[in-house]
Amino acid sequence: MKLISAVVQPSALDPVKNALDEVGVTGMTIVDAKGRGAQSGKVEVYRSQRVKVDFLPKILIEIVVTDEKLDTALGAIEEAARTGAIGDGKIWVTDVLQVIRVRTGEKGPEAVQ
Ligand SMILES: Nc1ncnc2c1ncn2[C@@H]1O[C@H](COP(=O)(O)OP(=O)(O)OP(=O)(O)O)[C@@H](O)[C@H]1O
Ligand SMILES: [Mg+2]
Incomplete structure (x- = not known):
């Protein structure tokens, strides 16, 4: 399991969400951020x-x-967020040790989506 962190332009949020939907990725957390x-x-x-x-x-x-x-998810995000302009964003990936779906107690990959 991996954590994708993508910092993108606010205008890219809807395109990225839709592109991820199309490849069957629905779970995500959105944070308003500031960056350089x-x-x-x-x-x-x-x-x-x-x-x-x-x-x-x-x-x-x-x-x-x-x-x-x-x-697949990385490709979808990259394509949806790219305009070619400076500041389009950055994406990085980290290992995830455990995921737990609280309602069912499922753990690991079964708990991801
Ligand atoms: N090394 C980094 N560590 C953490 N966050 C970063 C890093 N680089 C960029 N970011 C975050 O990503 C956002 C978008 O970065 P940005 O697209 O400007 O990257 P860049 O490397 O400057 O590329 P570009 O030249 O296309 O602007 C930044 O505002 C910041 O929030
Ligand atoms: Mg920049």
């Missing part, structure tokens, strides 16, 4: 003042998937 990447935020003009924005609004999507679903 290689550009360290960016300088924007606001009321004719140059304003340094340190952190830009992003959405963090956390999805636990089985190992079999990992590559």
Whole structure:
């Protein structure tokens, strides 16, 4: 089991959700986030003042998937979130030791989806 953490533009949330739906991945957690990447935020003009924005609004999507679903899910997220512009986002993957569905007590891969 793997945890996919995807930080994407807020506008990419619906496309990513729909793309994951299409490959049978429904469970996810969404967190409103702020972040900075290689550009360290960016300088924007606001009321004719140059304003340094340190952190830009992003959405963090956390999805636990089985190992079999990992590559499919990653492909779906990547394709749905890509516009080609700076700040499209970043995705990383970590190992998950255990998942428990509270209602049934199921554990492991059976508890994921
Ligand atoms: N090394 C990192 N660790 C944790 N979060 C990161 C890291 N890099 C980027 N992020 C998160 O991902 C968001 C999107 O990053 P972003 O798409 O700007 O990546 P980038 O590497 O700067 O690529 P690009 O050049 O396309 O902008 C950031 O706002 C931040 O929340
Ligand atoms: Mg960036």
